Amino acid sequence: MASDPLDAYKNTQINTASREQILLMLYDGAIKFMKQSREAMNNNNYEKSHNKNLKAQDIVTELMASLDMDVMGEAGDNLYRLYDFTLHSLVQSNVKKDPQFIDQALDVMEDLYSAWDEIINEQGMTYEKAKRQTGRSQLAGATSQSDSRVQENQSTPTSEKSSSGSKKSKSDGSPYGDISFTG
DSSP states (O other): OOOOHHHHHHHHHHHHOOHHHHHHHHHHHHHHHHHHHHHHHHTTOHHHHHHHHHHHHHHHHHHHHTOOHHHHTHHHHHHHHHHHHHHHHHHHHHHHTOHHHHHHHHHHHHHHHHHHHIIIIISOOOHHHHHHHGGGSHHHHHHHHHHHHHHHHHHSTTEEEOTTSSEEETTTTOTTOSOOOOO
């Protein structure tokens, strides 16, 4: 039985890719699955949305597991929190059938993809060197930009009035705490 030429091409591409290219492929795949999940959810195809969402969750989980906290230090902690927020948003979109949560996750992943793409492709940096220099690179800026979006998404879309009339966010007491980054 002959194998599918497209599958053979994809396998060759993955097997011959550098660590840098694989990292970008993972981001690209997660973003693609999130967009497919959102589209399916908007079309009320919740089964397809769920399946695409799970694929995106698997990729984000792999990105979390691959962080080398000893080498990356604080930048690794910040990336972990962003991945955790992304994963939480994806789970919430599945539970609540709300594409707004997918959009929150997409914002973070697209910012991080752009930063890694610039570091790897435009600066010609290897993945190992980029990991060591993340605190001084565009990745720090991207995590800062994503942090702003994370904080905005945690309070703005889910705000509700408390009995005292002041705004109270449903994210108060969030497991993510006050995510802040230093560049």
